[in-house]
Amino acid sequence: EVQLVESGGGLVKPGGSLRLSCAASGFTFSSYSMNWVRQAPGKGLEWVSSISSSSSYIYYADSVKGRFTISRDNAKNSLYLQMNSLRAEDTAVYYCAREGYSYGEHDYWGQGTLVTVSS
Amino acid sequence: EIVLTQSPATLSLSPGERATLSCRASQSVSSYLAWYQQKPGQAPRLLIYDASNRATGIPARFSGSGSGTDFTLTISSLEPEDFAVYYCQQRSNWPPYMYSFGQGTKLEIK
Numbered sequence: 001e002v003q004l005v006e007s008g009g010g011l012v013k014p015g016g017s018l019r020l021s022c023a024a025s026g027f028t029f030s031s032y033s034m035n036w037v038r039q040a041p042g043k044g045l046e047w048v049s050s051i052s053s054s055s056s057y058i059y060y061a062d063s064v065k066g067r068f069t070i071s072r073d074n075a076k077n078s079l080y081l082q083m084n085s086l087r088a089e090d091t092a093v094y095y096c097a098r099e100g101y102s103y104g105e106h107d108y109w110g111q112g113t114l115v116t117v118s119s
Numbered sequence: 120e121i122v123l124t125q126s127p128a129t130l131s132l133s134p135g136e137r138a139t140l141s142c143r144a145s146q147s148v149s150s151y152l153a154w155y156q157q158k159p160g161q162a163p164r165l166l167i168y169d170a171s172n173r174a175t176g177i178p179a180r181f182s183g184s185g186s187g188t189d190f191t192l193t194i195s196s197l198e199p200e201d202f203a204v205y206y207c208q209q210r211s212n213w214p215p216y217m218y219s220f221g222q223g224t225k226l227e228i229k
Contacts, residue, residue, distance in 0.1 A: 035218070037163075037220075044206065044220060044221075044222050044223045045155075045157075045163065045206055045208075045220040045223075046220065047208075047217075047218035047219065047220065050216060050218065057214070057216075059214075059215050059216050059217065061217070095162055095163075100165075100168060102151075102168050102169050102172070103151040103168070103169060103210060104151060104153070104208070104209065104210025104216070104218060105153040105165055105168035105169075105174075105208070106153070106155075106163070106165060106208070107165050107168070107174060107175075108165075109162035109163055109164070110162060111161075111162055112162055
């Protein structure tokens with residue numbers, strides 16, 4: 001069974017940093033691209049970042065470029081999101097999601113971790 | 120950046136009725152469009168990929184159609200558990216790959 005479990009969320013002050021983790025199991029993690037998607041309270045889904053299976057290709061939404069860094073450790077079956085210079089508008093539930101083999105669809109999602117940026 | 124516009128924002132129907140949800144792209148995405156269902160407090164669930172392929176375990180009452188810029192998600196006969204928010208999503212055709220979601224359609228019980 002595919003499982004994705006996020007951790008690392010919490011309350012942080014504006015300008016602060018946080019590192020999210022996503023532990024993957026039930027599939028060959030090193031064979032799949034992975035994504036972070038966030039959802040502000042009461043709002044829709046927003047794609048944040050993507051990383052290819054071997055970390056060769058990394059992409060970011062304009063809203064987080066230069067502040068967030070995605071990475072992965074295939075030996076540990078783990079995905080990460082380092083978030084710096086956090087702003088109030090980064091407050092959201094952050095989901096990690098596996099990318100399927102077709103064309104960009106996210107076929108499995110974790111349950112999410114809440115990040116709150118507030119003074 | 121490709122913008123996805125979903126309509127209607129809210130759809131009020133009764134169990135047993137047919138639901139038709141629309142997603143329009145600001146430029147062609149070929150057939151590379153996915154649909155998701157999200158219930159309160161839960162993560163999204165993939166329903167449809169490549170515009171018309173049902174994901175694993177998705178009931179046959181869910182179907183997708185369309186290509187280019189206009190796409191439709193149809194639920195043939197609504198079950199009580201189908202009332203939720205639905206999102207469409209695409210990935211750009213060429214690198215750098217950028218992904219976007221529609222703003223969502225809330226399907227509510229009439």
